Amino acid sequence: MHAKRLKYIAILIITGLCASTAQAVKPTTNRDSLREGRRIYEQACAWCHGTGGEGDGPAGWFIGRYSSPRPRNFAQDGYKFRSTGSGDLPTDQDLFTTITRGIPGVMPAYRALNERERWQVIAYLKSWNPAFEEEKPVPLTFPQAPAAPTEAAIHNGRNLYVKYDCRVCHGDNGEGDGPEATAGHLRDGNNLPIRATNLTDPSAWKNGASALDLFRTLTTGLDGTPMPSYANEFAGREEALWELVWYIQSLSDQQRK
């Protein structure tokens, strides 16, 4: 019981540390900063994302060749990790968070780049997709996570998990073994096979494991994957969405018994 709690707290602390990176001030973009961005990109990112940004770097050749995820194609793909609505582009801050945190299992965290360098590389990768000029992504507002959950709230969350059919992909107990996943039906935006995340193992989650992170994942969905947005389903019922979030968190809690 004690060990279980400690581990859970450790996860919260680690994710809390990750989240605290987000408040950097963004410098303005000009030709010099784009040139710098390109230099950094070619050293740090092109290996996977390709010199032309199309997700086809030398390592990209084997990463994601036959199954998801392939390195993002910055010229045309949508984005998974956002604070914006389904189908919308990420904000600069979202991109900053992704690069700072990295993506567990597939992409390193780039804390070694200073903040200015991270902004420069962001300006450079955005320059490949004209949609960043045409669309103005607006971040959604997310409420503060309420105080610790009660047993009853987690129980309600379980009912919501069943009612909203998360099991179709993630399985009855969240282990990523739902019928559509095991049948091999799930495909990403490149038509590559994609797995439904194991919701009992937060260390592998890409979009963060704090309650607020999960709330955001469920609100925005992960574009370019089967994971849908639930924003419409929970509009005006935020407390229900928190219950679902707590139930998801409780799955890893229980696993560690």
Next chain:
Amino acid sequence: MTHDQERLTTRSSDVLSISRHSEGKDFMKGVLFLALALSAVQGISPLHAETPTGTLVGRILYVGPAIPDQVFEVTRDSGFCGAQATIRTVTIHPKTRGLEGAVVSIDGVAVPLSDPAAPALVLTNTRCAFTPRLATGVVGQQVEIRNDDPVMHNTHISMGSRTLVNVAMIPASRPVWKPLKQSGIYTVKCDAHKFMQAHILAFTHPFFSITDETGAFRIPSLPPGEHQVTIWHDTLGTVHQSVTIAATGDTHVTLEYPNHADARKQ
């Protein structure tokens, strides 16, 4: 243009090119060979408008052999959705041989879109299928997504690798609205029911039309002169052809989708 589109140009004709929107119907790849018969007959009708405009009137025919429907085993919700799902590939009118559900458009004419308040395109999940399976609209127009079924669907609309919207819809969900962002071919899927599919074609002009059950279409208010016509069908692919719109009245065309070169020689 989606990332998985394939484009090839035939040798003999200068204007004819084919691009196929492939979605795993690989069996069609390479064998699909479109030839196209165009006959333009200038009709005469009185002119009312101050600036002269013509109307393109025509019919799209399919004269090749029957293409079998796609049949899927339904592995989820089969109690409601049925044990099998059948997707019509080509629907031909028995009398006219007209092809239903092809989209005809003329893309080169720059006009400001006059009607920003076009009604929403309603896309409904009904009996484990999208209704309609084919819709056309203009950039900025809203798509209204509904679920009438007692099972969960997720409606996932994308163009190439970019998602336009992907929303979960449990039974009795309220509708979701999303505007079309860019011109091109949107694919509509449900990740919970692999056999569900539909398309939305979005344009930046009003010059498009879906062929009716007899294969007929009509595009009014066109400036006279030479234009490039694009015909798209979800199974048969895309054909381009130039036509000359008469300064007044109707310009008639008949376009044919034969299925492949060998069949034509017989």
